[in-house]
Amino acid sequence: MLTALVLVCSLAATPDLRDCNEANAVDVMRVPDEFSNPAFCFMQGQAYVAQTVLGRELGEGNQLKVVCAPSKKLAQRAG
Numbered sequence: 001m002l003t004a005l006v007l008v009c010s011l012a013a014t015p016d017l018r019d020c021n022e023a024n025a026v027d028v029m030r031v032p033d034e035f036s037n038p039a040f041c042f043m044q045g046q047a048y049v050a051q052t053v054l055g056r057e058l059g060e061g062n063q064l065k066v067v068c069a070p071s072k073k074l075a076q077r078a079g
Contacts, residue, residue, distance in 0.1 A: 002038060003074050004031035004045030007065040008054065020065050029054065034071050041068035 008027040009020035022028055031048045035041035045066035049055040058064060 001034040001036060001071045002041040002068045003034055003071040004041050004048065005029070005067045005069060006031065006045055006049045007067060009063050009065050011061050011063060017063055017065055026062060035068070038068055042066050
């Protein structure tokens, strides 16, 4: 299973969005659902953040990045 993480990335810190990750993101939001398909994970991650204040009021100089990671690995890192 996959979990979608939404990263708020500062373009000042990571001008290339590909370099943004959990360690250097300004904020990280975990989508509460799990997904079996990577494409569905990305689409649902984008849809989830679009429904939040974060998605509507993103500060200037920040970008959003959706990352889908194995749920098991995320649980191990959190524990």
